[in-house]
Amino acid sequence: MAREVLDTVVAAETPEGIVLELRPAGLSARFYAFLLDWLIRLMIAYAAGIAAAFMGGLGVGFWLLFYFLLEWFYPVVFELSRSGATPGKSIVGIKVIMDNGLPITPAASFTRNLLRVADFLPLLFGAGIVSMLLRQDSKRLGDLAAATIVVHQPQRPPKVRLDNVAPVTPVVPLGPNDQAAIVALAARAPTLTGERLDELAALAAAVSGDGGRAGPNVTRRVLGVAQWAMGKRA
Amino acid sequence: MTPLAFEALYQAEWQELEEHLDRLLNRTSKRSKEPLRGERVAALYRRACEHLALARARSYPAYLLDRLDRLTADAHQVIYQQRELGAAALWRIVARDFPRAVRANSTYVWLATVLFAAPLLIVGVLVYYQPNLILSVVDASTAAEFEQMYSRSGEAIGRVPDAGDNWAMFGFYIRNNIGISFQCFASGLAAGLGSIFYLMFNGAYAGGIAGYLTERGLGETFWSFVATHSAFELTAIVLSGAAGLKLGHSLLAPGRRTRRQSLVHAARECVVLVYGVTAMLVVAAAVEAFWSSAIWLPNAVKYGVAAVCWSVVFAYFAVQGRHAA
Numbered sequence: 001m002a003r004e005v006l007d008t009v010v011a012a013e014t015p016e017g018i019v020l021e022l023r024p025a026g027l028s029a030r031f032y033a034f035l036l037d038w039l040i041r042l043m044i045a046y047a048a049g050i051a052a053a054f055m056g057g058l059g060v061g062f063w064l065l066f067y068f069l070l071e072w073f074y075p076v077v078f079e080l081s082r083s084g085a086t087p088g089k090s091i092v093g094i095k096v097i098m099d100n101g102l103p104i105t106p107a108a109s110f111t112r113n114l115l116r117v118a119d120f121l122p123l124l125f126g127a128g129i130v131s132m133l134l135r136q137d138s139k140r141l142g143d144l145a146a147a148t149i150v151v152h153q154p155q156r157p158p159k160v161r162l163d164n165v166a167p168v169t170p171v172v173p174l175g176p177n178d179q180a181a182i183v184a185l186a187a188r189a190p191t192l193t194g195e196r197l198d199e200l201a202a203l204a205a206a207v208s209g210d211g212g213r214a215g216p217n218v219t220r221r222v223l224g225v226a227q228w229a230m231g232k233r234a
Numbered sequence: 235m236t237p238l239a240f241e242a243l244y245q246a247e248w249q250e251l252e253e254h255l256d257r258l259l260n261r262t263s264k265r266s267k268e269p270l271r272g273e274r275v276a277a278l279y280r281r282a283c284e285h286l287a288l289a290r291a292r293s294y295p296a297y298l299l300d301r302l303d304r305l306t307a308d309a310h311q312v313i314y315q316q317r318e319l320g321a322a323a324l325w326r327i328v329a330r331d332f333p334r335a336v337r338a339n340s341t342y343v344w345l346a347t348v349l350f351a352a353p354l355l356i357v358g359v360l361v362y363y364q365p366n367l368i369l370s371v372v373d374a375s376t377a378a379e380f381e382q383m384y385s386r387s388g389e390a391i392g393r394v395p396d397a398g399d400n401w402a403m404f405g406f407y408i409r410n411n412i413g414i415s416f417q418c419f420a421s422g423l424a425a426g427l428g429s430i431f432y433l434m435f436n437g438a439y440a441g442g443i444a445g446y447l448t449e450r451g452l453g454e455t456f457w458s459f460v461a462t463h464s465a466f467e468l469t470a471i472v473l474s475g476a477a478g479l480k481l482g483h484s485l486l487a488p489g490r491r492t493r494r495q496s497l498v499h500a501a502r503e504c505v506v507l508v509y510g511v512t513a514m515l516v517v518a519a520a521v522e523a524f525w526s527s528a529i530w531l532p533n534a535v536k537y538g539v540a541a542v543c544w545s546v547v548f549a550y551f552a553v554q555g556r557h558a559a
Contacts, residue, residue: 016283020307056399064405068412082259084311101307103315107505114508115501117420118428127424141423144494145481145501154304176293183295230237230295 010137010149012101020101023152024138025094027129030150036088041070072113079109089150099137099149108146115142162186167232168224171209179229182207186226237294244285248305251278255308279309330555332510335503336473337551339480346476349433350468354441361445371442380443384452384459400523407519411467415474415511419504422478425486429478436471458533459526461540465547466518470511477504477511 010022025033048066052059078086084104085095096104096112119128119140128140137149174182182204189197194216201222202214208221235243254275286302336343361367368377414436421428447456484500485493525531525539 014283014306014310016280016306016310018283018286018306020310021303058399058401061399061401061403061405064402064409068405068409071409072412072416082315097311101310103311107502110508111501111505114416115420115423117417118423121421121424121428145423145497147498154307179293179295180299232236232238 008136025150025152026138027132029092029094033088033092037086040087075113076109079104093153094150095153096148096150099147108148112142112146112148115145162227165223165227167227168208168221170207170225182226183229186223237298258312282306327509331506333551333554335506342476342479346472350437350472353434353437357438358441358445361442362449365449368442368446384447384455404519404523407522412515415471419474419478422481426479426482429475433475458536462543463518463522463526465543466514469547470514474511477507480504
């Protein structure tokens with residue numbers, strides 16, 4: 001399926017022959033996730049430190065061990081959980097998967113998190129940031145070596161509700177993308193103000209034979225075409 | 235068939251799959267008494283894949299495609315989830331994969347050994363004959379601290395007074411040593427330069443300290459302290475450096491692969507080495523904290539055990555896993 005260039009969607013084909021569309025998470029989403037994880041780790045380390053303070057030498061050993069695990073394995077443990085995301089990533093709504101769409105493997109998670117060191121070079125994640133900005137799939141070096149990708153978690157699309165709109169047969173032939181665009185407009189309709197909806201519907205008015213006009217009635221007819229596209233017939 | 239008819243026809247199957255997935259992904263608080271049937275999930279998943287392909291081919295509306303997209307993507311994640319780190323897999327790494335990986339990458343291992351051992355020997359001998367050269371390796375206060383650590387005055391060898399007990403040191407060695415070795419590996423991504431630097435730096439550092447302490451007459455305490463755990467620790471550092479060199483080399487000379495494929499391939503092999511190295515360093519830290527530091531053990535016993543440990547490590551890499559299936 002050929003795609004227009006402005007989108008960053010990465011296609012991954014499964015053994016069942018369907019194409020999964022992966023939406024790579026960019027620098028800003030990942031930065032916020034990193035920041036949240038950093039804060040969470042800081043709080044855990046602090047809490048563990050307080051607990052360890054009551055345990056003497058054993059406590060110091062325990063704390064150092066715990067801190068080591070927190071430093072290197074906090075992301076690994078969470079990435080291998082069912083959600084595939086650290087708490088920070090979860091909050092931002094992104095997760096880590098293999099770049100062929102499969103869930104991340106332990107070896108890959110281990111690799112990408114160890115190579116964080118390389119991404120940090122020369123300072124403050126310089127290499128990682130440059131790599132993420134240059135690549136369309138926003139991979140840092142660790143992702144490249146581990147063949148992983150950080151993607152946006154798919155969101156549930158809004159249900160189209162057009163119960164009281166009568167279907168309208170389009171006056172021009174509509175390709176799949178045109179149909180999809182009009183149905184998408186219908187799906188957004190409840191979230192738009194009346195004026196904005198009229199404005200947007202006017203752009204598509206040609207499909208219902210109302211080219212050049214605008215207003216609530218035109219909007220109704222355009223939504224009627226959406227109703228038609230979804231299979232409703234008068 | 236119209237999209238709405240299509241939806242009405244298969245709605246029930248999609249909902250069933252969605253309910254299963256909700257349970258599998260812990261997205262629902264509803265407790266169901268029915269047992270989860272894996273083969274049913276797989277069958278529903280394949281059906282959903284067919285439906286998605288049909289819906290795409292027939293250009294059904296976006297909301298339908300989106301729903302099927304989401305459904306198949308979630309099911310795909312659940313069905314192909316890999317659990318490769320079970321006890322059996324860990325045992326396979328120890329018994330077979332790790333020593334095999336070391337032998338398979340022997341060129342890198344020898345190169346890393348030279349990069350580590352040469353500065354160690356050269357700086358060691360130089361500092362032994364010219365003790366004030368130690369100041370070009372560490373600063374004066376660090377040198378003094380090391381001297382204090384290995385004088386026989388404390389209750390344990392190898393640590394400054396009041397540094398804490400064995401457990402505290404165990405934690406410290408784990409954090410410090412495994413951190414160093416991870417760094418040695420990961421920085422190899424910079425065309426191998428990072429690994430070369432860390433190998434040489436750590437070699438020179440260890441050599442400098444060894445030469446200095448021997449010259450100061452603390453050789454007996456120092457060598458008896460380091461002899462045992464170094465079997466695991468130095469080998470592990472060298473191996474992580476070797477893994478880093480491999481990573482760098484895969485980028486510099488990808489051969490018939492693209493650079494990215496070559497890197498992914500090398501990283502997949504290296505990760506076995508890093509697993510093994512991590513395990514070795516945990517052993518090293520335990521030995522260092524609980525055995526090497528014991529002041530009441532006669533040196534003869536320590537050297538004897540050290541000889542056994544070194545032999546075991548070499549034998550392990552030389553023969554382990556050669557004939558295993």
